Amino acid sequence: xxxxxLMGDEAIAYAAVHAGLSGAFAYPGTPSTEIMETLQELAAxxxxxxxxxxxxxxxxxxxxxxxxxxxxxxxxxxAMVSMKHVGLNVAMDPFVNSGLVNINGGLVVVVADDPxxxxxxxxQDSRLLADFARIPCFEPATQQEAYDMTxxxxxxxxxxxxxxxxxxxxxLAHSRSIVDIRDQKSQNLIKKPEGMDWILMPAVARRRWKExxxxxxxxxxxxxAVKWNLLSKGSKALGVITTGLALQYYKENLADYRAAxxxxxxxxxxxxxxxxxxxxxxxxxxxxxxxxxxxxxxxVEHLLRGIVPGKPVHGKEDGTIPYDGELNADIVRxxxxxxxxxxLMVKNISLVGRPPQLCQGCPHADSYTALKEALKGYMLxxxxxxxxxxxxxALPPYSAIETTVDMGASVGxxxxxxxxxxxxxxxxxxxxxxxxxxxxxxxxxxxxKTNMKVLILDNSTTGMTGAQPTxxxxxxxxxxxxxxxxxxxxIRILRAHKMDNEKNVAVIxxxxxxxxxxxxxxxxxxxxxLKKARKA
Amino acid sequence: MPxxxxxxxxxxxxxxxxxxxxGQGGISVSVVIARAAMAEGLRVKQSEVHGxxxxxxxxxAHLRLGTEEPASPIIPRGSASLILSFEPxxxxxxxxxxxxxxxxxxxxxxxxxNIPNYPDIDSVxxxxxxxxxxxxxxxxxxxxxxxxxxAANIVLVGVASRFLPLxxxxxxxxxxxLFARKGEALVDINLKAFEYGxxxxx
Numbered sequence: 001x002x003x004x005x006l007m008g009d010e011a012i013a014y015a016a017v018h019a020g021l022s023g024a025f026a027y028p029g030t031p032s033t034e035i036m037e038t039l040q041e042l043a044a045x046x047x048x049x050x051x052x053x054x055x056x057x058x059x060x061x062x063x064x065x066x067x068x069x070x071x072x073x074x075x076x077x078x079a080m081v082s083m084k085h086v087g088l089n090v091a092m093d094p095f096v097n098s099g100l101v102n103i104n105g106g107l108v109v110v111v112a113d114d115p116x117x118x119x120x121x122x123x124q125d126s127r128l129l130a131d132f133a134r135i136p137c138f139e140p141a142t143q144q145e146a147y148d149m150t151x152x153x154x155x156x157x158x159x160x161x162x163x164x165x166x167x168x169x170x171x172l173a174h175s176r177s178i179v180d181i182r183d184q185k186s187q188n189l190i191k192k193p194e195g196m197d198w199i200l201m202p203a204v205a206r207r208r209w210k211e212x213x214x215x216x217x218x219x220x221x222x223x224x225a226v227k228w229n230l231l232s233k234g235s236k237a238l239g240v241i242t243t244g245l246a247l248q249y250y251k252e253n254l255a256d257y258r259a260a261x262x263x264x265x266x267x268x269x270x271x272x273x274x275x276x277x278x279x280x281x282x283x284x285x286x287x288x289x290x291x292x293x294x295x296x297x298x299x300v301e302h303l304l305r306g307i308v309p310g311k312p313v314h315g316k317e318d319g320t321i322p323y324d325g326e327l328n329a330d331i332v333r334x335x336x337x338x339x340x341x342x343x344l345m346v347k348n349i350s351l352v353g354r355p356p357q358l359c360q361g362c363p364h365a366d367s368y369t370a371l372k373e374a375l376k377g378y379m380l381x382x383x384x385x386x387x388x389x390x391x392x393x394a395l396p397p398y399s400a401i402e403t404t405v406d407m408g409a410s411v412g413x414x415x416x417x418x419x420x421x422x423x424x425x426x427x428x429x430x431x432x433x434x435x436x437x438x439x440x441x442x443x444x445x446x447x448x449k450t451n452m453k454v455l456i457l458d459n460s461t462t463g464m465t466g467a468q469p470t471x472x473x474x475x476x477x478x479x480x481x482x483x484x485x486x487x488x489x490x491i492r493i494l495r496a497h498k499m500d501n502e503k504n505v506a507v508i509x510x511x512x513x514x515x516x517x518x519x520x521x522x523x524x525x526x527x528x529x530l531k532k533a534r535k536a
Numbered sequence: 537m538p539x540x541x542x543x544x545x546x547x548x549x550x551x552x553x554x555x556x557x558x559g560q561g562g563i564s565v566s567v568v569i570a571r572a573a574m575a576e577g578l579r580v581k582q583s584e585v586h587g588x589x590x591x592x593x594x595x596x597a598h599l600r601l602g603t604e605e606p607a608s609p610i611i612p613r614g615s616a617s618l619i620l621s622f623e624p625x626x627x628x629x630x631x632x633x634x635x636x637x638x639x640x641x642x643x644x645x646x647x648x649x650n651i652p653n654y655p656d657i658d659s660v661x662x663x664x665x666x667x668x669x670x671x672x673x674x675x676x677x678x679x680x681x682x683x684x685x686x687a688a689n690i691v692l693v694g695v696a697s698r699f700l701p702l703x704x705x706x707x708x709x710x711x712x713x714l715f716a717r718k719g720e721a722l723v724d725i726n727l728k729a730f731e732y733g734x735x736x737x738x
Binding site for chain 1: 557570574579580581582583584585593594598605607608609610612613614615616625626628629631632633634635636639650651653654655656659660662663666667
């Protein structure tokens with residue numbers, strides 16, 4: 001059997017291709033980005049005339065990516081959409097409703113959660129959203145499982161005619177191990193679905209919803225017998241439940257636990273949801289105490305604890321394991337009642353942090369310098385901002401922005417603040433984020449002639465995630481702004497460079513003085529993107 | 537084998553923390569060591585940090601080698617056999633992961649002062665020198681001597697080769713493989729950098 005050393009993200013990409021993928025769609029977001037990057041690398045290696053050729057495309061945002069994947073499934077072909085956890089919020093409408101259609105070609109939704117918020121604004125747990133949409137969810141423990149589950153998820157999706165969510169976390173996405181590779185399957189032929197199951201008008205949707213409820217109940221039954229959910233015998237004194245990657249942190253400590261306590265706990269590992277209720281009940285009834293170890297929300301634990309008092313259940317809700325942050329082997333060690341591992345300690349110096357910062361010579365830095373200078377003299381003003389490298393403008397020496405909430409929020413929040421009287425307001429947003437979710441907010445501003453300024457930092461790339469090309473080139477931005485209805489006199493294109501600072505400050509000042517919607521575009525290519533282009 | 541966790545003839549595990557600041561070539565080092573380990577039939581697990589923290593901040597990789605598949609992708613505290621640090625302050629940051637009984641710190645001496653409050657460098661180096669098992673090396677100087685300052689990361693692999701439970705030849709092969717597509721000249725520079733590191737006496 002062939003083997004490859006793969007990161008979790010790479011393993012998922014390989015598995016999808018080997019399972020006969022026809023179309024993959026995504027928007028970049030850490031820790032999911034490498035799935036599409038790997039798919040594109042694999043796609044480039046396939047000869048033009050091969051029947052294994054597939055489409056792997058970056059999209060404007062997660063919603064458009066999801067809908068493209070859904071269309072590919074409608075056509076009868078296997079499709080995958082991948083995103084980070086907060087991206088699923090953007091795609092929530094197609095996600096939840098795709099649970100109601102009669103999925104045709106296998107549809108696999110990969111969502112990479114980020115417990116510990118390494119590169120994110122929250123710790124939301126996508127397993128709960130799979131539950132919310134009433135669709136099955138796989139949670140791999142290793143790179144091998146990430147591969148195997150993805151490979152099989154397409155069959156599963158076609159068998160049960162529903163989307164399948166694969167939930168991974170940062171640590172699995174970005175760690176590597178050796179993975180056994182399976183055979184290449186051929187792609188599905190185009191075959192449209194029959195009947196009206198894809199037309200979710202109320203009469204159809206009511207019928208489909210009943211079928212979804214019945215399906216979920218059947219899957220819940222099946223969950224007790226799938227190979228991913230395993231109950232193993234052990235001491236009655238403690239029952240341990242692990243899900244996904246938490247299994248590895250548990251295994252890391254198992255030899256020491258055995259040495260200290262004389263035997264293994266009874267153990268249930270869950271890699272597939274809906275919950276295997278029979279297996280959970282069996283463990284609960286047998287054991288004196290239960291410890292639930294999971295990375296993310298206390299999803300299984302919360303269910304088990306319930307409302308009515310019962311046996312002691314330990315986990316995040318009783319503080320045995322920290323509720324927030326990323327799980328690791330040291331936390332699990334403590335939760336199992338084992339002695340803490342100690343390394344060495346620094347004695348005489350202070351280990352000052354090295355926070356991330358904008359690259360030396362980054363165009364964003366020059367844009368912030370100009371903006372701050374232009375705002376001098378205003379007693380009251382607001383600068384809203386967004387998700388990207390330029391979020392680092394919140395830190396010294398810039399300290400230039402006041403908000404970062406979600407993709408595109410800078411424009412909408414600036415508008416709302418302006419509408420209720422806070423002036424002047426500037427929204428700072430990158431070009432990729434602007435296309436993703438800023439554009440629709442700008443239409444609101446045009447419609448209501450809101451007195452707000454949008455500063456688009458146009459570096460032609462999605463920088464933070466490793467410089468993926470933006471959905472449209474810089475040359476398209478100005479016509480789009482004009483087409484939206486921004487007065488061409490108030491679309492100002494500037495070069496984001498310190499040599500132009502004086503001029504840039506003057507132009508921004510002019511626009512601040514104008515009482516209406518205006519857009520200033522600060523143009524200069526991302527240094528990382530330049531570096532990447534030179535390497536290629 | 538100094539610093540290695542030889543539990544018995546059958547079972548061996550060896551955890552390495554690789555750290556530095558963005559752009560120092562930490563990922564290449566991780567690839568070289570991992571490939572050499574796989575050439576010897578060892579199981580490997582490696583964990584990297586991508587995304588926001590790559591922007592000029594701390595860079596960290598965990599590399600776990602073993603006769604058995606390592607379970608956790610990240611190294612538990614107090615269990616690393618080696619910290620391989622491209623920057624002295626960064627090496628100290630991960631001391632809690634170094635085994636108090638057997639762990640060795642190998643660090644480059646050159647500080648990267650991209651923060652306003654970098655501590656006094658003499659105190660930083662003194663802190664490393666006070667450790668029970670350590671090697672401090674001017675990797676930049678040795679790399680320059682080898683022909684390219686960017687080979688400092690491979691100088692550190694050379695120093696580490698005296699501690700790693702891996703054959704010298706397998707590490708060299710991995711270096712050849714990694715730099716092959718960049719030309720013979722760069723392969724030679726990196727092999728030289730490896731030798732300088734391997735023969736370095738602190």
